[in-house]
Amino acid sequence: xxxxxxxxxxxxxxxxxxxxxxxxxxxxxxxxxxxxxxxxxxxxxxxxxxxxxxxxxxxxxxxxxxxxxxxxxxxxxxxxxxxxx
Amino acid sequence: xxxxxxxxxxxxxxxxxxxxxxxxxxxxxxxxxxxxxxxxxxxxxxxxxxxxxxxxxxxxxxxxxxxxxxxxxxxxxxxxxxxxxxxxxxxxxxxxxxxxxxxxxxxxxxxxxxxxxxxxxxxxxxxxxxxxxxxxxxxxxxxxxxxxxxxxxxxx
Numbered sequence: 549x550x551x552x553x554x555x556x557x558x559x560x561x562x563x564x565x566x567x568x569x570x571x572x573x574x575x576x577x578x579x580x581x582x583x584x585x586x587x588x589x590x591x592x593x594x595x596x597x598x599x600x601x602x603x604x605x606x607x608x609x610x611x612x613x614x615x616x617x618x619x620x621x622x623x624x625x626x627x628x629x630x631x632x633x
Numbered sequence: 634x635x636x637x638x639x640x641x642x643x644x645x646x647x648x649x650x651x652x653x654x655x656x657x658x659x660x661x662x663x664x665x666x667x668x669x670x671x672x673x674x675x676x677x678x679x680x681x682x683x684x685x686x687x688x689x690x691x692x693x694x695x696x697x698x699x700x701x702x703x704x705x706x707x708x709x710x711x712x713x714x715x716x717x718x719x720x721x722x723x724x725x726x727x728x729x730x731x732x733x734x735x736x737x738x739x740x741x742x743x744x745x746x747x748x749x750x751x752x753x754x755x756x757x758x759x760x761x762x763x764x765x766x767x768x769x770x771x772x773x774x775x776x777x778x779x780x781x782x783x784x785x786x787x788x789x
Binding site: 569577 | 645649657665671672675678682683688689691697699709710714717718
């Protein structure tokens with residue numbers, strides 16, 4: 549739990565730093581569309597609720613690294629497909 | 634609703650599940666899909682907000698007191714400042730297709746760099762708070778190697 553908490557504190561900090569950097573450099577076009585956010589934030593909440601039991605199960609089964617590697621590989625393939633499209 | 638939008642919604646759900654299940658991975662899954670759908674700049678802003686929501690849920694919505702390692706988190710966040718400025722320079726100067734390939738490439742590099750780390754996150758967790766082997770245990774001869782108890786501790 550400490551590692552998971554630390555990573556997410558870092559994410560909050562990094563997001564703040566990134567947002568501040570975008571604002572300070574007057575980067576235009578980086579403001580998210582409120583309609584898109586309204587559609588996607590509930591999906592994040594749903595994903596969080598679905599992922600919590602998986603976390604507990606991964607801890608119990610010791611399958612953490614296998615699942616992680618598989619998901620990363622899937623993300624790479626997905627990214628390549630969308631880049632080609 | 635186009636197929637890419639549905640794909641983006643699926644990527645956000647899968648990324649959130651991964652973030653909640655493992656502690657990270659939202660942007661790794663969602664970014665490669667959101668970039669072509671929203672465009673690089675808007676995708677970055679959207680990803681920042683969604684990642685904040687996901688992290689806040691992990692830290693604040695699980696009915697427990699968060700226990701981050703503050704010294705490590707502080708160092709990581711402080712050293713990210715130059716990277717953030719450099720990233721914006723890249724965002725402004727590189728076209729969207731090249732940026733898409735860069736995002737995909739960085740996603741590919743992430744697991745490779747984890748695999749190349751000698752002791753990985755597990756020993757980091759053990760070093761920062763996991764149980765150490767007993768002094769009279771044979772495993773005490775190789776203290777860098779995480780014990781079964783320490784390994785379990787990392788993810789609980």
